[in-house]
Amino acid sequence: MKKIKELANFNKIILLLGLLVIFFYQIKGGYNYFNFSPEGQLIVLRVQDFITLVLSIIVEAFPFVILGVSISTLIGINFFGWLKKTTYNNKKVLLPLYLLYFYSSKIDSKLKKNRIYSHVKVSLLGVFLPVCECGNVPVARRLLMGGFTVSQSITFLLAAPILNPVTFLTTLEAFNYDKSIVIIRLLSGFLIANFIGIILSFKKPQNEFLNLDFYQEICEINEHGHSKNTLKEALNIFNREFIEMFKVLIIGAALAAASQTFIPRDIIITIGQNPVLSILAMILLAFVISICSNVDAFFALSYVNSFTIGSVLGFLIFGPMIDIKLLTMLRTTYKAKLLAIVTLFVFLFSFLIALLVNFIK
Amino acid sequence: MNKLISSVTLMGMGLYGILLFNANKLGLYIHPRFFEESYIASIVAFIIGIISLVYFIYTEKNKLIIQIKQIVNNRILMIAVLLGLSFFINSIFLIVAALVVLMPNKNGIPKEFASALLTLGIISIGLFLPAKGLSSITASQRSIDLNSINLTQDTISAVQNFSKSTTNFSLGDWIAMQNFNPDPEFYVDKEVKVSGFLYKPTNLNLNTETAVVARFIITCCAVDARPVGLRMQLIEDSDLKPDDWIEVIGKFGLDKNNELIILAENINKISEPTNPYIY
Numbered sequence: 001m002k003k004i005k006e007l008a009n010f011n012k013i014i015l016l017l018g019l020l021v022i023f024f025y026q027i028k029g030g031y032n033y034f035n036f037s038p039e040g041q042l043i044v045l046r047v048q049d050f051i052t053l054v055l056s057i058i059v060e061a062f063p064f065v066i067l068g069v070s071i072s073t074l075i076g077i078n079f080f081g082w083l084k085k086t087t088y089n090n091k092k093v094l095l096p097l098y099l100l101y102f103y104s105s106k107i108d109s110k111l112k113k114n115r116i117y118s119h120v121k122v123s124l125l126g127v128f129l130p131v132c133e134c135g136n137v138p139v140a141r142r143l144l145m146g147g148f149t150v151s152q153s154i155t156f157l158l159a160a161p162i163l164n165p166v167t168f169l170t171t172l173e174a175f176n177y178d179k180s181i182v183i184i185r186l187l188s189g190f191l192i193a194n195f196i197g198i199i200l201s202f203k204k205p206q207n208e209f210l211n212l213d214f215y216q217e218i219c220e221i222n223e224h225g226h227s228k229n230t231l232k233e234a235l236n237i238f239n240r241e242f243i244e245m246f247k248v249l250i251i252g253a254a255l256a257a258a259s260q261t262f263i264p265r266d267i268i269i270t271i272g273q274n275p276v277l278s279i280l281a282m283i284l285l286a287f288v289i290s291i292c293s294n295v296d297a298f299f300a301l302s303y304v305n306s307f308t309i310g311s312v313l314g315f316l317i318f319g320p321m322i323d324i325k326l327l328t329m330l331r332t333t334y335k336a337k338l339l340a341i342v343t344l345f346v347f348l349f350s351f352l353i354a355l356l357v358n359f360i361k
Numbered sequence: 362m363n364k365l366i367s368s369v370t371l372m373g374m375g376l377y378g379i380l381l382f383n384a385n386k387l388g389l390y391i392h393p394r395f396f397e398e399s400y401i402a403s404i405v406a407f408i409i410g411i412i413s414l415v416y417f418i419y420t421e422k423n424k425l426i427i428q429i430k431q432i433v434n435n436r437i438l439m440i441a442v443l444l445g446l447s448f449f450i451n452s453i454f455l456i457v458a459a460l461v462v463l464m465p466n467k468n469g470i471p472k473e474f475a476s477a478l479l480t481l482g483i484i485s486i487g488l489f490l491p492a493k494g495l496s497s498i499t500a501s502q503r504s505i506d507l508n509s510i511n512l513t514q515d516t517i518s519a520v521q522n523f524s525k526s527t528t529n530f531s532l533g534d535w536i537a538m539q540n541f542n543p544d545p546e547f548y549v550d551k552e553v554k555v556s557g558f559l560y561k562p563t564n565l566n567l568n569t570e571t572a573v574v575a576r577f578i579i580t581c582c583a584v585d586a587r588p589v590g591l592r593m594q595l596i597e598d599s600d601l602k603p604d605d606w607i608e609v610i611g612k613f614g615l616d617k618n619n620e621l622i623i624l625a626e627n628i629n630k631i632s633e634p635t636n637p638y639i640y
Contacts, residue, residue, distance in 0.1 A: 063402035
């Protein structure tokens, strides 16, 4: 025991000495840490670009995370229930709002009975939530806590990024010359999301798909119920959801940026005109690039000339549903096995649709 | 503890977004169409962060003090953080680090420390490292087609204005014009004045006197940046390095392979502009 203590003290002295050396070096040399040899400077540039990429993903996703967490908080404190009651009491004044909540209130009653009806309805929820994929994760988590089954939440997650007004408008703006692309994108998003959701709904019990930590969280909430202090409840939910999402957003951004920095994009893109390989390349690109579904149409547009049209569609269908950043965020909620199944299905379907388009056009 | 980290992160990210917007540097990371959303979200995050921080400190004071003590006791990580800060901000932090080394220690690593390190690390990188655009390293990984561009509103107007005047044409305008009319003969002897970074792509087989004056096009954020550029003839004895920002004044001409090239009369070094990309 004594020896260990002595060893610890020895380490302490070494550490202090090290700090002293660094201190004098800083005093003497100022801040010339980045004076490297030419080869070293290349590494510095690469690191600098890596940091820029990470920050750009985070800065870009941040508003959507805040929006998603806000909606999730509003659901969590039963704001929509209150709003429903208020609109019901003032029907004439708030007619449009009332219609909206008339629609949403129907979800609860029929949701458990009719499998196909419920999934179709859930997949159209995105129309009211113009959030891109990363903002949808906290909302889906809250919906799960509110009694959605796993299959319904997956349908929501897959459909909402494509079937929402912002994505629709930007896709329409980008592919104005060929509106069939917009239609195929929306339709296949709708079909894939529902199909995968309905297949998953046959698996019982559904909770087996959930991550253990998240499952415990749901159980705790069901046990404790809601506290009466709304401000406290709201702040608690907001902060808990935010930090949970932000942590994995950083990791996801770092992974996406690393794959961008270390896999040259040339390798992915050199296979432009082959009807099969080009689809694989564009889906791989969508997977690593992780850009927001609200604007990815503009990005895809720049590949229209050099790539087959089917592969561009593959990018537009696969990208919003699955990418590196999104998978890391989903991992907080679902088991890896489920995510692997969903990824495989989405890949197969978008590949088939893209192939079909390539052979028809 | 998680709540404290979360509220500080909210505040930090909010502050970061507001500062970026005010310094006009948001354009280094994202497309202008996201500016407003980003600014509003930053303000919301900052306000909620402050409210939660005050609220949590007010209601859970005693719990927090115990947890903060635990973290302070976790010395190795503290020292690592302080060392990092001393690199980027001030050597004063080294003295604090030395004090941390000398402090008594009882408890192990708190679970939340990793997430605190992660989130606060990214915020301090954002706040304290100078913001920079992408460099030619990234360009060299992404250059397939150096002059393909989409016709957006701005570039369409450039094409329309071509017959009137080309004195104000930027790099993006010229490349859009080239997409519209790819015949190189059409541009010979036109006067050109563009700015961008100097880039020597390896895949175009350029000789030593030729380089490319390039910029990135972004549609969403820096992740999807693609380089575009015009070939240019370098002036002899210039000490230009790749990644230097330059302004090229000259005339268009043709090289041996009948490719369009800028015959530079004057090349000035400039500092990196606040919006280095083409949108």
